[in-house]
Amino acid sequence: MRQRLLPGFVSEWKWDLRRIITVLILLVVCLVWVYPFLWMVSASLKTSREIFASGLNLVPSEWRWENYERAWVQANFSRYMINTVVITVATVALVVFHTSLSGYVLGRFKFIGQRFILGLLVATVFVPLGYTIIPTVQIAGALGLLNTLLGPILVLSSGHVIHILLFAAFFRSVPKELEEAAVLDGANFLQVYWRVMLPLSRPVIATVSVLTFLQAWNNFLVPLVFTFSRPDLRTLSVGLFAFIGENEIDWSGMAAAATLSLIPIVLVFFFAQRQFVEGLAGAVKQ
Amino acid sequence: MSTVRMQDSYSGMTPALPPASRSVLRQLWHDRWIYLFLAPSLLLFVLFVLYPVVSSLYFSLLDWNGFTSNARFIGLDNYIEVANDPLFWNAFNNTILFMVITVPIRVSLALIVAIILNDPRLPFANLFRTALFLPVITTTAIIGVVMTFVFDPVGGPVNRFLLETGLVDRPINFLGQANSALYTAMGIHIWKWFGVTLVYWLAALQTVPKELYEAAQVDGANPRQVFRYITVPVLLPFGLLILVITALDTLRVFDLILTLTGGGPFLRTEVVEVYIYRWAFNSSIPRLGYASAAAVFFGLATLALAAMQGVVVAYLRRKRNEL
Known part of the structure; x- marks a missing residue:
């Protein structure tokens, strides 16, 4: 009866209460979720003694910016940052370059050997690459790529079969007329790709770039084994890992170094949030 | 021309x-x-x-x-030795345990949160999504290092909190104790990758046609009915795919385990990847042949799982074409 008299009121009120509780629970969950980051940033501004003495208090008694100076200058994290940025940017550029080229011809043309090449690529998609690190290091050594920045760049850029397939699927779906118009205007093979097809594929480029960026920036094993004897070529994560071994007591320097390592990627994430999320979602939507 | x-x-x-x-x-x-x-x-x-x-x-x-x-x-001798090494099976069990425990938790929790966040009227939905996604973009090796401090028995904030609220009398050495180390690592792994699974579910939820919901509302269906008769059938095939992708993810935990525990204490957190790394790069007498055999052995197990993904994708395509 009551519901029939006041249908809107009753249900909306109930909904609002539920919504408030939901939001409150989510707020608490999210606070717990980001707490390790808050703790890390706070630890980076304390002295090592204060980290362990001050308990749960996140606000430092005195803001110790010198921790950052120590990490940046003495512990060489400025160098590691440059290395990481160089490796990541070069890898993303190289991956977009080669996967769009091969995706274009694989998706758009028929040619001798196409099936064989496709089969070969796909067969290795699921081979867990971490397990093949031993011969990878060996061949890189033979090519003189160990202890260079180029080595990790080439290794991290190779494969990406999924991205080749993404480009191939996209280029296959582009209507033929667009290309024909360009051909009639006298465009050659390279021009059709460069002026017509590549600009069309911007959403795929965004997806591939973001996924490659995440992978290259976060990679640990490849730069770890490539820089065993050249500490100056370490990336941020390798540098941090080594930092603990070398400076066993400098917690606050470690926290500062970790914070520094996270700032760029968090910034990139905030500016390219949509591409990040859509790039990942693409794995499910296909 | x-x-x-x-x-x-x-x-x-x-x-x-x-x-x-x-x-x-x-x-x-x-x-x-x-x-x-x-x-x-x-x-x-x-x-x-x-x-x-x-x-x-x-x-x-x-x-x-x-x-x-x-x-x-030496032919297949390495393989025979791998198959007879109890420490390999220890690592293998840890890997499987890691998968069997974390995957259902991650997938189901992420689904619940995704359904809540998918409500267009929910305030701060963007903020929540960003917060939950933050660990995903941070470097795993750095997470591993930071978490050893967060869970530190002496000054780490987790133990501080447990002590101050009186939940425990003495600090727990989460990562240094044989019975808790692997589970702590699992918890951190779930925390780190939860956002990815969440994004998958949100993408899947967005494929549910809006007209279906509107039609259900016109017919007077309550939220539970809508979930049972519209959301679940549409999501089910996606759920399968998300399960398999997530399971494959849990086979790649090298960065986290190496920086968090290095496989200890007493090899209780040693997963297969760390076992291989130990034999190849980290033992006094490296045995690349033996490590390669273990890698191939385990790679085959991964391939089997990946083949399942292929089957699921094919099934999904067929389903979608039927719609």
């Missing part, structure tokens, strides 16, 4: 008329741009994917420490 080439390449097959008069070589030359376009991908692929895959198969048949040139061919 280029016009002609473009079009017959494009039309699919080699020109239909005089196939006999055209030699394979001429056809290859005709398609030279195609092969040029393929060259960068193939070069990288052969050097750093194909060669390593093939030669790790070969290495696995050798008794070889990786440095000297006197590698000895």
Whole structure:
């Protein structure tokens, strides 16, 4: 009866209460979720003694910016940052370059050997690459790529079969007329790709770039084994890992170094949030 | 000239008329741009994917420490030794346990949160999503290092909190104790990758046609009915795919385990990847042949899982075409 008299009121009120509780629970969950980051940033501004003495208090008694100076200058994290940025940017550029080229011809043309090449690529998609690190290091050594920045760049850029397939699927779906118009205007093979097809594929480029960026920036094993004897070529994560071994007591320097390592990627994430999320979602939507 | 080439390449097959008069070589030359376009991908692929895959198969048949040139061919002996090594099975069990426990938790919790966040009227939905996604973008190796401090028994905030609220009397050495280390690592792993699964679910939820919901509302269905009769049937195939992708994810926990515990205490958190790394790079007498055999052995298990993903994707496609 009551519901029939006041249908809107009753249900909306109930909904609002539920919504408030939901939001409150989510707020608490999210606070717990980001707490390790808050703790890390706070630890980076304390002295090592204060980290362990001050308990749960996140606000430092005195803001110790010198921790950052120590990490940046003495512990060489400025160098590691440059290395990481160089490796990541070069890898993303190289991956977009080669996967769009091969995706274009694989998706758009028929040619001798196409099936064989496709089969070969796909067969290795699921081979867990971490397990093949031993011969990878060996061949890189033979090519003189160990202890260079180029080595990790080439290794991290190779494969990406999924991205080749993404480009191939996209280029296959582009209507033929667009290309024909360009051909009639006298465009050659390279021009059709460069002026017509590549600009069309911007959403795929965004997806591939973001996924490659995440992978290259976060990679640990490849730069770890490539820089065993050249500490100056370490990336941020390798540098941090080594930092603990070398400076066993400098917690606050470690926290500062970790914070520094996270700032760029968090910034990139905030500016390219949509591409990040859509790039990942693409794995499910296909 | 280029016009002609473009079009017959494009039309699919080699020109239909005089196939006999055209030699394979001429056809290859005709398609030279195609092969040029393929060259960068193939070069990288052969050097750093194909060669390593093939030669790790070969290495696995050798008794070889990786440095000297006197590698000895020993057939399948490495495999037999791997299969008889209790420590390999310890690592294997840890890996499987990792998967069996974390995957259902991650997938189901993420679904619940995704349904809540998918409500367009929910305030701060963006903020929540960003917060939950934050661990995903942070480098795993850095997470591993930071978490050893967060869970530190002496000054770490988790133990501080438990002590101050009186939940425990004495600090728990989460990562240093044999019975808790693996589960703590699992918790951190779930926390780190939860956002990815969440994004998958949100993407899946967005494929539910809006008209279906509207129709249900017109028919007077309550939220539970909507969930049971609309959301679940549409999501089910996606759920399968998300399960498999997530399961594959849990096979790649090297960065986290190495930086968090290094496989300890007493090998209780040693997963297969760390086992392989230990034999290849981190033991007093490296055994690359043996490590390769363990890698191939485990790679096959991964392949089986990946094949399942292929089956699921094919099933999804068929389902979608039926709709």
